[in-house]
Amino acid sequence: MRARLAGGVDTVNGVSEAIWLERLTNGFSGALRAKPVYASFCLIDAGDAREIIRVDRSGPNGEVRNAPEAELQSEGEQAHFKETMKLAAGEIYVSPLDLNRESSATETPYWPTLRMATPIFAPNGKVFGVFIVTVDMRPALDRVRSSAPEGGQIYVVNDRGDYLVHPNPAREFGTELGTRADWRADFPFLATALDAGISYPFGCQSGNCGACKSHLVNGEVAMEGYSEFALSDEEKARGLILACRAVPWQDSDVAWLEA
């Protein structure tokens, strides 16, 4: 920082900016090799919003490498840069969990990321740069997937209603991929109840546990796939449904069994 602010040479110890950048890059590379969950470290110049250093895993076979000068990008239009520039010292920006983008396009094959960033201040109190860590969220989401109980399914949704984890991966990150799949459309009774602040009983949300078993008071629903364990034919004949698997065909009223 001192070297760059002084025009290329550190006024305290005479070390050039190039040497400082090399040291910093080596430090980033070592840290990235030691932390597989991190996808990249990046330092951005607050003045022109251009990357000063980026160390990522784009080398052969995913090797850690230092992005060459020609690949360094402007991040000025990115939300993570803009939002971090508004922060005070010590504050951290955490991005939404979304698919990684490079040069404003979603990278393929798709992979989910989270960005954390913090501003770096110069001695004069102005923001000198922004430091960004990109986290590869694939291992974390895979752990969530594999934690489903036997016979159960796990769904994770974001605040837009997009699936981040779905038994059918093709339904994940729908808004970003142009294949929007809103959990509210899939689980209408549950969504209505939760939106209304009603503590509706539910568990697996996939027709396997029976926790959401309810009376269909009136109306008509179609039932999506469920297990006999969760709802027997005899219960269905008595007018019981699973709220998590019921798709209403008309205005319908339901009441859960404890009501």
Ligand code: FES
């Ligand atoms: S929540 Fe488990 S069957 Fe509906």
